[in-house]
Amino acid sequence: MSSQAPHPTLLIPGPIEFDDAVLQSMAHYAESHVAPGFVKTFGETLSMVRKLFQSSNPAAQPFVISGSGTLGWDIVASNLIEKGENALVLHTGYFADSFATCLETYGANATQLKAPIGERPSFEEIEQALKEKPYKIITITHVDTSTGVLSDIKRVAEVVRRVSPQTLVVVDGVCSVGCEEIAFDEWDIDVVLTASQKAIGCPPGLSILMLSGRAINTFKTRQTPPSSYYASIANWLPIMQNYENFKPSYFATPPTQLVHALHTTLSQITARPMSERYAIHAQASDRVKAAVADLGLQQVASKPENQAHAMTAIWLPEGLAPPDVLPGLLKRGVIFAAGLHKQVATKYIRFGHMGVSVTDPNRSDVDKAIAALKEALTEAKQAKGL
């Protein structure tokens, strides 16, 4: 039986339901951040982050930093690109706009390559754009949490290496790491930035990044100093290297309890092959997508190949808005999220199906949510006379 107090099941695209052991790690007693016990925990955690990314290249470097996923954008924007350099931002929803704004804050020229809502830029468009001017970085939102659109980062990376080999491939993996396949070394990716609270299954408060040797080298050969302090790779790189070698090191106090929780969830995740974890998420996703179709509903992500496997953004029937449906779900013990993409936020809802809600065989969260959605929709339509 769960040690958690009774509560509605949180099925939004992050934060997600937590495993009991992960939450218990959050209540770890006080430790010095430079004492051997915590140093070991942090060092092991960093090594497990490598496994999470299926990476064994020692030139790559994981980072775990106190902050939200958003901080990862600042780390990219203030370290890996300089004032006046170009960034190509592939747009599949809300988060590309924000990443572009962050890049521009630090002086980069961000060019957005947009697709209609629910779609993604084509490989031909990407290739064409890369040929037009030299881009220091290209950014791809692996799964845009606002639309549920999945990008094919493997193929994008292939296009980049063929057309513009020096361009850094930067993946926003906030809603994909731990549920969508990522082969960091094999696909020749330069940066994946993510956060703790989605498919990694840890409470929010950790910015997690993986940088390739190429990315580290790009940072080291900057013409100008990094344009931030808290987000500076120069400040964090020695800290991460030291902890991973079990040496204490200080730049800023690490969030010791969150690191314990990350250690616990990564121990669980990396105990099994990542391929198995991806397959479980894909199976659950198939089940959700089939149920959505059975209800006569469409997804925001319009094509099977661009639909995320750990969340589903669902267009509501004409005449219904999120406030008509979400309370009916809550009444049935299930929490979904409202829309987030500004242009269409009132027309769809988002269902997160990741982490223990799909991997723990003792939980029936997805079935419960599908049943609740069906009932809540019927109820909402009746109330509106639809």
Add this chain to the structure above:
Amino acid sequence: MSSQAPHPTLLIPGPIEFDDAVLQSMAHYAESHVAPGFVKTFGETLSMVRKLFQSSNPAAQPFVISGSGTLGWDIVASNLIEKGENALVLHTGYFADSFATCLETYGANATQLKAPIGERPSFEEIEQALKEKPYKIITITHVDTSTGVLSDIKRVAEVVRRVSPQTLVVVDGVCSVGCEEIAFDEWDIDVVLTASQKAIGCPPGLSILMLSGRAINTFKTRQTPPSSYYASIANWLPIMQNYENFKPSYFATPPTQLVHALHTTLSQITARPMSERYAIHAQASDRVKAAVADLGLQQVASKPENQAHAMTAIWLPEGLAPPDVLPGLLKRGVIFAAGLHKQVATKYIRFGHMGVSVTDPNRSDVDKAIAALKEALTEAKQAKGL
């Protein structure tokens, strides 16, 4: 009886020992960051931050952001001062050097006013410096964790208002908030930045700030845009205002569990007058300082008026270094910190006496630590033949 696993008592100047209820809040079940339950928790937490600073001026604004205390420097440096403007940094230890580096990263001209180790710049020197050129901000480390030197921020603020009234008074309160007196409104302070893991008694991972109306206005009348994204007041101000008004709002996912823990500890702290809390810390400090003198030892902070009330930096006897003493303390169930001030780090140790270790009448942490220190020193001297 404590619900925590047995562990040595952590008496470093942060992180500190935690109250059981605070740690239990860290294990709170998953919640949406925009659902009514969490919105209420966050809103109440922000209101309690005002009480922590004894502030009732509605023009002032508290901020609680995912990150370490260090992030507070970036928030100041990228929002409240612009490229080429001057910052006067009062130096009482390690943290002034770092704050100055952060300010320079964002383009400010930082002038450090230094004092010998263990002392602080005089009010005359501060007045003289303020008359030499226009300073946009002055920064004061309230308690420098590397030296245990306490600054008199009330009197510094008085000098500033008399000599250079437009200069923003910025206090680094990482090691002072919750244990040293701060009357934010009454003393006319513009910024206090702090972190969760010291005298506030919450696990690490929260950057906490209080900004005056003058500081907010300085930000709003900038000539250039803020030079960071994650640390931008423009991004966070509406979020904090909305949550405090119990309206959900999104810029980055807040660290929900840490916010619950902060809510719990602030509920405990603000249930009693702040003056009582300061007095308890002062009494414990007197006891520690007397014991240190009884052992024939000197403090790094050389004068009674500049000695912090929640930590004591203690010079070791000639011939002893931290590795000679800290293991003997650990053997007796007590953890102190080694020195941190680069020039003298091997010559002193640091004893943190704050939070539940001094406020909880059921704990005897300070007595235990004093006894352990006495024994460990005797043992270390014998081992060295001193």
